Amino acid sequence: MSEYLLTQVINYGAPLLGLIVFIGGLGVPLPCTVLVIAAGAFARQGYLTWYSAAFISIVSVVVGDMLSYSIGYYASGYVTKRFSGTPQWLEAEKSFQRWGPLSIFFSRFLVTAIALPVNLLSGTTRFAPRKFFMYDLLGEIVWIFGYGGLGYLFGSQWEVVNEFLSNFGGLVLGVILLVVGGRQVINWQTKRQPVE
Amino acid sequence: MAGIVTEKQKRILFITLSIFGVILILFFGIRALKAFRKFEGHRPPPFAEELQTDVETIEDWMTIPFISHNFGTPPELLFGSLNIDPRENHKKSLKELNDEFFPEADGYVLTTIKATVLAHQPPPMPDTPAIPSPTP
Numbered sequence: 349m350s351e352y353l354l355t356q357v358i359n360y361g362a363p364l365l366g367l368i369v370f371i372g373g374l375g376v377p378l379p380c381t382v383l384v385i386a387a388g389a390f391a392r393q394g395y396l397t398w399y400s401a402a403f404i405s406i407v408s409v410v411v412g413d414m415l416s417y418s419i420g421y422y423a424s425g426y427v428t429k430r431f432s433g434t435p436q437w438l439e440a441e442k443s444f445q446r447w448g449p450l451s452i453f454f455s456r457f458l459v460t461a462i463a464l465p466v467n468l469l470s471g472t473t474r475f476a477p478r479k480f481f482m483y484d485l486l487g488e489i490v491w492i493f494g495y496g497g498l499g500y501l502f503g504s505q506w507e508v509v510n511e512f513l514s515n516f517g518g519l520v521l522g523v524i525l526l527v528v529g530g531r532q533v534i535n536w537q538t539k540r541q542p543v544e
Numbered sequence: 545m546a547g548i549v550t551e552k553q554k555r556i557l558f559i560t561l562s563i564f565g566v567i568l569i570l571f572f573g574i575r576a577l578k579a580f581r582k583f584e585g586h587r588p589p590p591f592a593e594e595l596q597t598d599v600e601t602i603e604d605w606m607t608i609p610f611i612s613h614n615f616g617t618p619p620e621l622l623f624g625s626l627n628i629d630p631r632e633n634h635k636k637s638l639k640e641l642n643d644e645f646f647p648e649a650d651g652y653v654l655t656t657i658k659a660t661v662l663a664h665q666p667p668p669m670p671d672t673p674a675i676p677s678p679t680p
Contacts (some may be wrong), residue, residue, distance in 0.1 A: 351605035355637040358610045393596075393614050504601045504614070508582055515576035522568025529561030536555065 350379040354386055362387075362401040366408035370394025373412020375464035380409075381495060382510050383518075388499025389506035399502065405492050406485070413456075413467055420471020444473045446537045449483045457494060459521050597665060599658040604639040615664075617664045626653060627658040654679060 357365050365387055374379035384405065391398035410473040444451075448470060455463040468481050495513065595616040602611055608630070612619040623630040628645055636644070641651040 351603075351637070351639070353608060354605045355635075355640075359635045395610065395613060455608055458572070504596050504598070511582065512576060512579035514581050515572045518568055518572030519576050522565045522570075522572060524565070525561050526565030526569060527560045527564055529563075532558040533555075533562055 350382050352385060353379065357383055357387065358390065358395065361396055362404045365396075365401055366404035368407050370408035370412040373409045373415050373416065373463075375423070375467070381460060381491075381514065384492060384495045385499035385506050385510045385513070388496035388501075389503050390499075391496070392500045392503040398496075402492050402496060403495075406488055409488050409492075410481070410485055413463075413488070414477075414481065416464060416467040417471045417480055417484075421474065421477075422467035423468075424472040424474060444469060444475060448473075448475050449479065452480060452483040453487040453490075456474070456484065457491035459517060459524065460491075461517070461521055551573050576581075599662050602638075602654065602661065604642070604654050605637050607635060607637055608641075608657070609634050611661065615661045617661045621664060622657055622660055630677050 353368060357368075365383060368378055368383060369380050372378045385472045387396055387401050387405070388398070390396045391401060451462070451466050451471060452475075469475075498509045498513075502509050560640060596614045599615075602615075608622045609619055611617065612622055619630060619634070623633070626641065626645065633641060638653045638657060641649070642649075646652045
């Protein structure tokens with residue numbers, strides 16, 4: 349899949365890259381990070397114009413993210429009808445209002461695997477659209493310029509960069525899961541300890 | 545809400561999350577470490593270097609015009625080495641060309657293109673001895 353898309357990006361340039369990251373923003377699992385790093389390298393090799401590729405990609409991915417946010421926003425009627433008012437729902441809403449900005453920002457480039465759930469949850473919990481847009485835009489700018497920039501810097505050696513970054517993202521996701529799950533397990537264990 | 549997720553189910557969920565987290569850390573940690581070691585050995589190529597010379601970076605997802613652009617080898621020469629008409633095939637990857645024109649010879653197109661690019665490169669410049677500066 350990655351190789352086929354790389355060939356097509358070579359052939360059709362920034363507009364195709366924009367279309368792919370837009371579809372990725374909607375939640376379709378495409379190797380967008382690989383393509384962004386490669387696009388940086390193609391820009392270095394003079395095969396893409398870096399500013400048009402960056403501009404088209406940022407606009408497209410933000411539109412895709414806003415659409416998936418909207419899906420959560422407009423589907424929230426069903427979800428809230430079922431769960432609204434329950435302590436867990438209120439807790440989830442409160443927690444998202446607190447941690448939402450960080451999760452939106454970091455899921456754009458560091459833990460991309462959770463980007464879609466974060467978009468949907470932002471919409472469902474009615475996270476302010478303007479704030480979502482702002483954090484989304486900032487995160488995507490870091491993604492495009494950070495990852496694309498590394499591709500640009502390393503040129504023909506971009507695949508080494510990609511190999512490291514894709515594994516690093518998985519490692520960060522593992523750490524997050526362990527911290528979230530482990531913290532809760534430790535809390536239960538502490539509660540179970542008899543009071544001295 | 546107790547009817548939706550029980551306390552026991554929550555415990556199972558969080559314990560599963562923790563175990564899954566450890567598996568991910570081990571799996572991606574080892575891979576990231578290996579990739580980092582490989583990454584450490586690489587340095588960004590100098591910006592002054594306009595054309596690529598290392599033919600080992602040629603891969604079968606690349607197209608002939610792309611290789612031609614990066615290595616400075618004329619596309620007619622590359623298509624000529626394969627006896628393929630450039631007009632209808634310039635957007636195809638090396639793998640697609642191989643599957644279409646040489647299905648019985650796996651990797652033939654990639655090998656031929658690498659050899660052609662290498663043959664077209666100018667011979668490396670001999671190291672010129674430094675001219676000794678006149679001693680006063």
